[in-house]
Amino acid sequence: MHLLIAAAGSGSRMGATKNKLLLPLASRAVIAWTLDAAILAEEITWIGIVGQKVDQEEITHFMKASPKPIQWIEGGKTRQESIKRGLAGLPQGAKHVLIHDGARCLVESELFNRCAKLVVLGKAVIAAVPVTDTIKRVDNKGLILGTPCRSELWAAQTPQGFAVDQLKEAHAIADAKNWSVTDDASLYESLGWPVEVLEAPSSNIKVTTPFDLLVAESVISFREKA
Template sequence: MNNIVTAIVLAAGQGKRMNTPVAKQFLCLRDKPVIYYSLKAFEESCVDRIILVTGKEQVEYCREHIVDQYHFKKVTQVIEGGKERYDSVWQALRHAETSDYVLIHDGARPFIQSKLIDTIIEKVIEYKACVVGTHVKETVKVVDKQGYIIDTPDRDTLWSAQTPQAFEYNTLIKAYTEFYMGNQKDELGITDDAMVFARYAKLPIKMIEGDYSNLKLTTLEDLTLAEVILSRLLCE
């Protein structure tokens, strides 16, 4: 029996650090919105369906001007997200109840490639939980609250986590349910799904080598770099 794989693409963030009137996932990159590129990659991958999570005011816009306009057949649902990232994931998980595996991706990472998505699908079936990442290039310092260096971790053990992050659905929804049953959500500093999974499922998570071009657009400077990356990808 075939596994059902659902991609959850998050596009509900405000992108305040970008300091633009339009949310970063809807900014134009070569005449197409940023969110188009990640949706296209998932559309061309082996995922079975896509749930797009966006802000309340953008739900109809996304349906008409992104999903319909660009003919994304695998986008089966466009839903309203929540206040925090984990709220949006929680909403999407409850709409993905027939899934065997889920891939969770930041819509502000437009350069994820279908080939890497397919690799992640293979790996999550094997390991039950995995995260895309890249080796840290720079030497990393740990500092105290006063700004003094207190440690220099071994760079060989350090990775920058990216998305997609992929999990066996039943295990992840149980972890998120336990997370939401608690009353310390704001105190835990949860910034990605692997943190929820590690804390509540208490199972190992496999790191899968990704691509340095899988950039998350955060600042205006990232848009300049994105143009360069897109030019290179279009030439390949």
């Protein structure tokens, strides 16, 4: 199974002056924890890191010690363009791919493996968690429009897994129709193609703010003591 790690994140919401994946987390860079989980996942045989040229030197430092092949792929101006470039950079003959956000550094190897096994069976899948809060639809004036049924709501995460040829086709259609999406599953939704939800652990958070870093450090500390 091939894995693309989206690593072009900024540090704006973190209040940092560089890519948040290069910030320290429990004495290591955020991206190092993500890579650890990918390397330990038995189903993952090849890893591509899609990032911006400005971060290449620092990020490739974490790729050197990997026992698995890891390739640097220069990304685009948007996540959508970066993933399309990542797909173009896959080894020839790649049939299945997982897409994962580098900022989800608490991902467990077991989650990669579960996603990969379903994709090989012919399914498109995304990791997600059931929404536990009551969600409100709000207009641009801040007034509540309605309350969707919570039992039908899931928070989309990564990894997300697809057949390579089908995902490439989805991106080509999106380009032709000028669609803009924030994850690959949205392309499948727009095309009416089925995507299955795979429940992820609650720890599979995306590190975006300073508070998230504190939560991630606590989780790592707990795991190391367990």
